[in-house]
Amino acid sequence: MAEDQGEKTEQATDARRDEYRKRGQVAMTRELSTALIILLAAGLMYFVGRFFLKNITEIFHRSMNGEFLVMAKNHQNAEIFFYLGEKLVLLLGPLLLLALIAGVSAQVLQTGFLQVEDALTPDLKKINPLNALKRIFSLRGVVEFSKSLLKVTIVVMTMYFLLKAELHQIPSLSGFSLEQILSYLGGVLFKLFLATGIFMLVLAISDYMFQRWQLEKDMMMTKQEVKEEHKSREGDPLIKARVRKIQREIANRKMLLEIPKANVVITNPTHIACVLKYSDKLPAPQLVAMGADYMAEKIKEIARQHNIPVIENKPLARTIFKTMKIGQIIPRELFVAVAEVLSYVMRLNKKKKQKQSADRKVNRDRGL
Numbered sequence: 001m002a003e004d005q006g007e008k009t010e011q012a013t014d015a016r017r018d019e020y021r022k023r024g025q026v027a028m029t030r031e032l033s034t035a036l037i038i039l040l041a042a043g044l045m046y047f048v049g050r051f052f053l054k055n056i057t058e059i060f061h062r063s064m065n066g067e068f069l070v071m072a073k074n075h076q077n078a079e080i081f082f083y084l085g086e087k088l089v090l091l092l093g094p095l096l097l098l099a100l101i102a103g104v105s106a107q108v109l110q111t112g113f114l115q116v117e118d119a120l121t122p123d124l125k126k127i128n129p130l131n132a133l134k135r136i137f138s139l140r141g142v143v144e145f146s147k148s149l150l151k152v153t154i155v156v157m158t159m160y161f162l163l164k165a166e167l168h169q170i171p172s173l174s175g176f177s178l179e180q181i182l183s184y185l186g187g188v189l190f191k192l193f194l195a196t197g198i199f200m201l202v203l204a205i206s207d208y209m210f211q212r213w214q215l216e217k218d219m220m221m222t223k224q225e226v227k228e229e230h231k232s233r234e235g236d237p238l239i240k241a242r243v244r245k246i247q248r249e250i251a252n253r254k255m256l257l258e259i260p261k262a263n264v265v266i267t268n269p270t271h272i273a274c275v276l277k278y279s280d281k282l283p284a285p286q287l288v289a290m291g292a293d294y295m296a297e298k299i300k301e302i303a304r305q306h307n308i309p310v311i312e313n314k315p316l317a318r319t320i321f322k323t324m325k326i327g328q329i330i331p332r333e334l335f336v337a338v339a340e341v342l343s344y345v346m347r348l349n350k351k352k353k354q355k356q357s358a359d360r361k362v363n364r365d366r367g368l
Contacts, residue, residue: 010226012219014262020219025134026111027211031147031204033106038197040098045190048094053182055087071263110208147207155201162192252295258288259299260306261310264345267311273299274320285330285338290321308344315342 012020020026045052062068071080095243103128166188173181182222221229259265263285275289291299316337324331329336 003253010221028110029207035200036102042193256287259302265303265310
């Protein structure tokens with residue numbers, strides 16, 4: 001039994017997942033952002049390659065024909081730097097923007113908008129050399145090393161096969177113009193980026209699936225941990241039972257205070273007692289109290305103390321007790337039965353008042 005409690009056999013609860021997420025422990029692969037950056041760069045080269053080619057050719061021509069040298073002799077260094085800076089922004093700006101978009105998109109796609117609460121909390125375990133060695137030689141460390149090795153292998157092999165396929169084109173480049181050479185090199189670079197990006201995307205998806213599997217494994221809980229978490233979330237059963245008992249006692253006391261204001265008590269006659277109240281402010285009679293067994297006897301006792309009529313009607317008492325809650329108005333289907341009871345109570349009260357009036361008259365006559 002002790003072994004079962006110490007073995008992680010239970011799936012992680014929502015609270016456990018939230019706890020890991022707050023610590024920043026989520027399934028995430030860095031390779032996804034790398035793959036997106038490479039693929040977006042390939043797409044940028046494909047759609048706006050002519051723009052890049054035009055600006056690079058312009059820079060090359062102005063530097064090779066001696067224009068920059070003449071400007072430098074005329075002390076126009078500021079113009080040269082401004083021109084080169086403008087071209088640098090035009091050429092690198094889109095790449096940097098794509099890198100930013102790719103990095104943010106990769107993060108949001110994998111983890112959503114993650115806010116790590118423990119990020120700034122000092123943790124000496126993170127700088128412990130022994131813990132670092134454990135991470136290196138752990139399964140995660142082996143996988144990280146394998147990923148790095150695989151990435152390098154993919155890039156090298158892609159470059160090798162791509163350049164090998166283009167070797168037959170190299171001798172013919174001698175007859176190409178500068179624009180043609182740059183266009184050709186751009187096409188080769190596009191193929192290289194595209195092939196590398198696709199391979200990296202496959203690697204990123206595989207790594208993400210592994211990260212999910214590893215995280216689910218780490219988050220698994222023992223049966224005892226699940227019980228403790230349930231107890232902390234729901235509360236101790238003994239305390240909850242005590243609270244419910246106190247709540248019932250308070251509700252019962254409040255309910256008993258309503259009996260003196262009622263019009264009639266309908267009984268089973270021994271096991272059930274239902275207390276009804278009616279006034280001009282109510283659309284129909286209202287159930288203000290009810291109880292069974294001991295509580296039923298208590299209700300009848302209070303009713304007798306305050307001269308509230310106690311009427312026996314087994315079917316009506318059972319129906320009210322099973323279908324209604326305290327505070328509810330009598331439903332339409334019980335109007336006739338309740339009206340008969342109230343009519344009977346009114347006749348009793350009328351006879352009682354007539355008798356009291358007659359008794360007072362006899363007492364006055366005797367006094368005379």
